[in-house]
Amino acid sequence: MNDLVLKGGRVVDPSQGIDKVTDIAFASGKVAAIGDGLTGKDTRNVEGKIVSPGLIDLHTHVYWGGTSLGVEAELVARSGGVTTFIDAGSAGPGNFHGFRKHVIETSPVRILPFLNVSFPGIFAFSKTVMVGESADMRLLDAREAARVAREHKDLVLGVKVRVGKSASGDSGIMPLDIALDVAEEVGLPLMAHLDAPPPSRHEVVSRLRPGDILTHCFRPFPNAPVRPDGQVRDEILAARQRGVIFDIGHGGGSFGFGTTRKMLAAGFLPDVISSDVHVISIEGPAFDLLTTMSKFLCLGVDLPTVIKLATVNAAKAINRPELGSLKVGSVGEATVITIAAGKFDYADSIGERLEGDRRLLSAGVVLAGKWWHPL
Incomplete structure (x- = not known):
């Protein structure tokens, strides 16, 4: 049985060329599976969100x-x-x-x-x-x-x-x-x-x-x-x-x-x-x-x-290939991201401004294959 399943998110894992809406499971501190219809002890609905390494x-x-x-x-x-x-x-x-x-x-x-x-x-x-x-x-x-x-x-x-x-x-x-x-x-x-x-x-x-x-x-x-x-x-x-x-x-x-x-x-x-x-x-x-x-x-x-x-x-x-990936068997870590739409004021380090239409926000973190919700 999987310890955690994130269901229905847009899984974006450039290490594997994956960009699709599906489920991802974690077990024993590792990535266990990516695919549809996965089940686990702790299931989180992340529809409409990005799941990245x-x-x-x-x-x-x-x-x-x-x-x-x-x-x-x-x-x-x-x-x-x-x-x-x-x-x-x-x-x-x-x-x-x-x-x-x-x-x-x-x-x-x-x-x-x-x-x-x-x-x-x-x-x-x-x-x-x-x-x-x-x-x-x-x-x-x-x-x-x-x-x-x-x-x-x-x-x-x-x-x-x-x-x-x-x-x-x-x-x-x-x-x-x-x-x-x-x-x-x-x-x-x-x-x-x-x-x-x-x-x-x-x-x-x-x-x-x-x-x-x-x-x-x-x-x-x-x-x-x-x-x-x-x-x-x-x-x-x-x-x-x-x-x-x-x-x-x-x-x-x-x-x-x-x-x-x-x-x-x-x-x-x-x-x-x-x-x-x-x-x-x-x-x-x-x-x-x-x-x-x-x-x-x-x-x-x-x-x-x-x-x-x-x-x-x-x-x-940093020569740590076990990180930064959602490959099966990799370290059980993921970041769940919301893309907010609107008008956002960004600045660089010398004061130039940029009005952006999107902002990435954290909606949760997986550590050691378990959910670690933000403040």
């Missing part, structure tokens, strides 16, 4: 209580439909142990971290205090970062570094080079944040390896990936060609509608849509992953593709 947010900050920028993963999951949070370097070698013990291991939703190359992680990020953790080179110890990454190799997905005028100040490109050394030493990918120059977009992107992630990839000028004439910059095209992963990472200052329109018009989709939700961006303009996905929907990207960029593509980016 559990959403994966590739860029979040959920070290709540241990860093100033962290939000509570459980609350965001209940309201925003995310089942896997990728923490993008909130913790560094000096405080990663606390993140693991007090937040990750006690969380009802999955949290998978990137380790910040800077010893204290992102330690001073708020509306009133903002100090880039890569600005002081005394905080970057490659050996310590490698040691902690190895010590927690069962959990750490990769190495995170933030560079740019805000994040690295006069240190420029040096933190990135150190982080790349650490990533190579421990055999893990790198996630690179880039804000305003210095360093330049070209300096950063040209260094990234296959499987590395450039987050904030559709940021507005300066360091935007597209020229004023709408042509995608050569170093961006070359990076995609060699296998660099392009992640949205909306956040509070890293996503522009103007850039996005030009990139989409040039046929350059991001590989992954993520929110970069933190203590500031959760109040807007990012809010959460579903809001960021909604913006792409309203900019003309079709629903199956939007879901693909927040499920199977995100799972591939």
Whole structure:
């Protein structure tokens, strides 16, 4: 007997090319079946709703209580439909142990971290205090970062570094080079944040390896990936060609509608849509992953593709093929989504507005094959 059946929803699973109205069953913490007429101990009518694989947010900050920028993963999951949070370097070698013990291991939703190359992680990020953790080179110890990454190799997905005028100040490109050394030493990918120059977009992107992630990839000028004439910059095209992963990472200052329109018009989709939700961006303009996905929907990207960029593509980016899919035998996670119609006011990170006609809202989450209703 199945533990849970979601009946009559539009099942959209890009990992299998499925987009149809049917039932989906879960048993023993796994996806058990997809098809009509399924029965289970707990049956939920989801007619008129979307059933997608559990959403994966590739860029979040959920070290709540241990860093100033962290939000509570459980609350965001209940309201925003995310089942896997990728923490993008909130913790560094000096405080990663606390993140693991007090937040990750006690969380009802999955949290998978990137380790910040800077010893204290992102330690001073708020509306009133903002100090880039890569600005002081005394905080970057490659050996310590490698040691902690190895010590927690069962959990750490990769190495995170933030560079740019805000994040690295006069240190420029040096933190990135150190982080790349650490990533190579421990055999893990790198996630690179880039804000305003210095360093330049070209300096950063040209260094990234296959499987590395450039987050904030559709940021507005300066360091935007597209020229004023709408042509995608050569170093961006070359990076995609060699296998660099392009992640949205909306956040509070890293996503522009103007850039996005030009990139989409040039046929350059991001590989992954993520929110970069933190203590500031959760109040807007990012809010959460579903809001960021909604913006792409309203900019003309079709629903199956939007879901693909927040499920199977995100799972591939972190090399976790058991996630982001509703294949039989996969982890028993799903997000139930309502598409609301109306007039919705969206903003990017520099204040441009977009009036959209749709918004994606969470109507429920399945975790470990059981219903986990939102607040």
